[in-house]
Amino acid sequence: MAEETGTTLTRPGTDVWSNLSLLIDGQLTEGRGDRIDVIDPATEEVVASVGAADKAQAALAVASARAAFETGPWASASPAERGALITRIADGIEKRRDEFVNTIVTELGAPISATGPLQVDWPIKHLREYAQAALAERGEVLGRHTDPAPSQSVVEYRPVGVVAAIAAYNYPVLLLVHKLGAALAAGCTVVAIPSPRTPLSTLLLAEVLRDADVPAGVVNVVVGEADIARAVTENPGVDKIAFTGSVAVGEQVMRQAAAGVRGVVLELGGKSPAILLPGTDLVSVVPGVHQRYSRNGGQACAAPTRILVHESQWDEFLEISRKAYESIPVGDPWDSTTIVGPMITEAHRDRVEQYIQEAVNGGAVIAAGGGRPHTESGWYVNPALVINVKNTDRICQEEIFGPVATAMPYSTVDEAVQIANQSKYGLHAYLFGPDSVAAREIAPRLRAGTVSVNGGGGLRADAPMGGFGVSGVGREIGSWGIHEYMEPQHIQWACD
Structure with a gap:
């Protein structure tokens, strides 16, 4: 039997995705919303039916992320603890590499010749880079100032809060990892939303997150069509929205973020x-x-x-x-x-x-x-x-x-x-x-x-990705990506 980097080239039976669930407040939970049929674009056959979140579950995911950010172990986690958690997530994906490859080939139709290296190995490498980057000292000493009186200043960087992370279908795990890894390295909590066209690999990631002992609420995974994504992005408990997709939807995301004057990170394509x-x-x-x-x-x-x-x-x-x-x-x-x-x-x-x-x-x-x-x-x-x-x-x-x-x-x-x-x-x-x-x-x-x-x-994994014009707002990947999920805080004090 032919193999690709250890991955067996077999189209899996549909039963392998029958038990995939949402992840809300640390628990794998069946979606109470409409069913989403996942269709294999190579065979035109339904390979899985996923229970989408309803609006109450979407609200619960945001509330859980809010609570985890403000209280509990994640609120006081050290950079080393953040890095260790990200490493465990990378290890979990690597351990189940074959399942991720088979899932992405099936739900996306991506050729297996490149799926392992590009769709699975890249996310693992990038998560490991984020784990190391979480340890970096980001504070800056501005030094002494004398106008109008002597003072000293430093600039520290604080996590922005709760992040809504929305990934496109074409690289479902990689595009989510760019948001998830950076946000966790910064100390944020996340509500992750995959494309409804390719939800299976993200729901598989939800199992990895549970098995990696991610504290309850730190990462929530919900699935749904545009109405559920909107229920999350318009929730006032969300502090920043990260989205990869089309320009038209990116413009809608910016309008949604305008309520509450919240920040966005947008990667909207190219020519x-x-x-x-x-x-x-x-x-x-x-x-x-x-x-x-x-x-x-x-x-x-x-x-x-x-x-x-x-x-x-x-x-x-x-x-x-x-x-x-x-x-x-x-x-x-x-x-x-x-x-x-x-x-x-x-x-x-x-x-x-x-x-x-x-x-x-x-x-x-x-x-x-x-x-x-x-x-x-x-x-x-x-x-x-x-x-x-x-x-x-x-x-x-x-x-x-x-x-x-x-x-x-x-x-x-x-x-x-x-x-x-x-x-x-x-x-x-x-x-x-x-x-x-x-x-x-x-x-x-x-x-x-x-x-x-x-x-x-x-x-x-250490270089910025983003663009000019309508290609987006902000940057993903590397230290640039992490800074998108942090706010600078100037601290000054009087001195002699």
Whole structure:
């Protein structure tokens, strides 16, 4: 039997999720709200039915988090105790790694070839980084001041309070960990809400939290549709809202947070450019770029979906791209050779196709890929490279969240930078060129929260993630992420 990093490649029976429950005030609790059917996007079959929280349970989760923040063991927990708790959570996920992999492949349709490393191992690594970061001394000594009288000052950092953490469906555990780990390291308590499309892995995490002896109320997990998320975010007991998802919903979250003047951390997606500078070795670069935006079915916020190619290499780029597309298998996520699995829902698959069709109707051309694969079931769409477009076209400006990229030629680097910045998003940008030093000199000209040069690296657990423009507010990951859940407190006193 084939294996991926120790994970057995078998589609589990649906009974493995039959006992998953909410976590409220330290107790695993059956949801009293409507049932949510979880559908495997590869088979279109219902694999689990989850009891959502009702509004009373949502209110209880917030009240429990409030009480745990203000009283009890968590209110007085030391940085070492916080770090130890986060470590236990990481250990619990690692111990049940196979279950998390199998669950995410099933509920998301993410290919198993990448699910373990990206969807499970990254959260474990990031939690361990948060555990260490919890120990850091964050106070600052300002020193002596003499106007109008002698005084001394320090700045300390205090936890903001109760955090509502809402994760998107595409990386259900990782996106929640970015919020959960940082908030716990800061000393906050959390009400976690997964996407109703992918709740199973988060409910599995609820069991890990219980087994890790998380004090009652410190982390609560509730599931529901938009009404339950709203019941939490609009609750005055919540001090800060952290959300990953679409711009439209992010705007709603900001409006909800305005009541009570509460803070937000928002990661709202991107339309990332990839500039192939003149002289780039296209043979070595282009296949990786295409696989990068096709990975996870293109359901990734930092995907390089606007490719800019110097006009002198345009024909070569197209030839290499067509060959590269032959090496991007689409199909069963349980097949270890698959790179592109299904879209999360039928409606989302149709939406992706509508973007392509609208562009073609306007004169665009599909240079590689397109259409659907021949499968008996599943919401699949083949990757597509679309050319003969203008950067102002909708397909170039809106986040499609599917395995679709546009490509445009440019004549000068200045023009490429201008096109790259002509976007309401600013999450990530990619630069490829024969000289990394020269490429790095272009990075400050790009309005993007992260710039990756010649491939960059992985998703570091000690580097900030976030963006300019509508890509969001604030930053996640690393010390920047922890500071989002802390408030500076200035303490001053008179002295001789």
